């Protein structure tokens with residue numbers, strides 16, 4: 001019987017494995033080690049999802065690499081690891097390049113700035129059978145069965161239909177598209193806007209400012225997407241404005257939280273010093289999820305006291321506001337702010 005592989009025991013990977021199983025498929029959840037496999041099996045999922053046992057008997061948790069038997073039985077594979085780990089995880093997985101693969105990762109390759117499907121193509125996967133899944137999809141909500149919708153984009157429409165059927169279940173509705181570039185770029189670019197929105201929330205700017213950031217951000221994302229070959233409709237849909245809204249407004253979004261913490265004057269955790277001994281593979285990256293949780297109120301921290309002789313430092317609130325709405329320099333020509 002054919003099965004689907006999911007790469008990564010991440011929040012999204014475990015959620016996708018659960019969705020595929022609920023929709024009637026066998027699933028092989030490919031994890032990094034036997035230790036990780038043991039932990040996921042014991043928890044029936046991921047502790048940090050906080051949803052209890054979500055994986056049933058048809059999800060087989062397996063450390064990489066896949067066995068030849070597993071690899072031969074696959075109808076498709078979903079990649080759900082952070083973008084910096086995609087290359088390494090796919091190579092370690094033993095996934096045959098003949099398998100249709102869909103990237104559920106939202107981000108670009110750190111080294112090459114490539115989209116994830118371009119990275120997969122460089123690893124030998126057939127671009128015609130390689131796609132992207134995106135949309136307003138906070139894993140913590142979906143794993144609890146709350147209603148949500150996503151888009152799966154694959155160049156081959158029949159394959160898109162197959163993915164749509166494989167993933168749709170209950171209150172999770174999947175739409176099909178062929179705009180791989182747009183779906184993928186929208187999912188990566190909205191993270192940048194969500195960080196800015198988080199900063200605005202953290203500085204107490206209110207919903208008007210966040211709506212302005214989202215609207216102007218969407219216009220910018222769209223222009224970049226169109227220049228790179230994406231379709232306009234994608235940015236007006238679930239993968240574009242839909243995901244942007246979920247990420248900028250939901251307190252569950254790590255990107256939004258990253259912005260809130262920046263506004264509170266916090267710095268991202270630093271990677272370990274180069275001299276520190278580490279196992280092979282790329283250096284670990286500080287990510288928003290590595291930051292400590294926000295206090296109950298996400299208001300900015302009070303100004304630190306300074307020696308009275310020093311000039312007062314501009315507050316983050318002031319700097320952010322002035323760079324966001326800076327008026328043109330005196331001698332520069334007037335700027336036409338067109339309505340969008």
Ligand SMILES: NC(=O)C1=CN([C@@H]2O[C@H](COP(=O)(O)OP(=O)(O)OC[C@H]3O[C@@H](n4cnc5c(N)ncnc54)[C@H](OP(=O)(O)O)[C@@H]3O)[C@@H](O)[C@H]2O)C=CC1
Nearest residue numbers: 008009010011012080081082083085105106137138139289
């Ligand atoms: N969470 C969500 O709601 C959604 C996430 N996504 C996307 O899914 C991808 C994964 O995000 P998310 O599920 O939130 O991740 P999580 O924050 O839940 O997990 C990331 C962490 O998982 C661990 N990890 C487990 N397996 C792997 C692996 N194979 N390679 C590298 N790290 C691994 C790493 O931590 P350690 O090394 O410490 O164990 C890593 O820092 C991202 O691209 C994200 O944009 C897309 C839609 C929704």
Ligand SMILES: O=C(CO)COP(=O)(O)O
Nearest residue numbers: 135136137138253254255
């Ligand atoms: O992509 C997401 C929701 O659609 C998850 O957002 P974060 O990565 O900001 O948590």
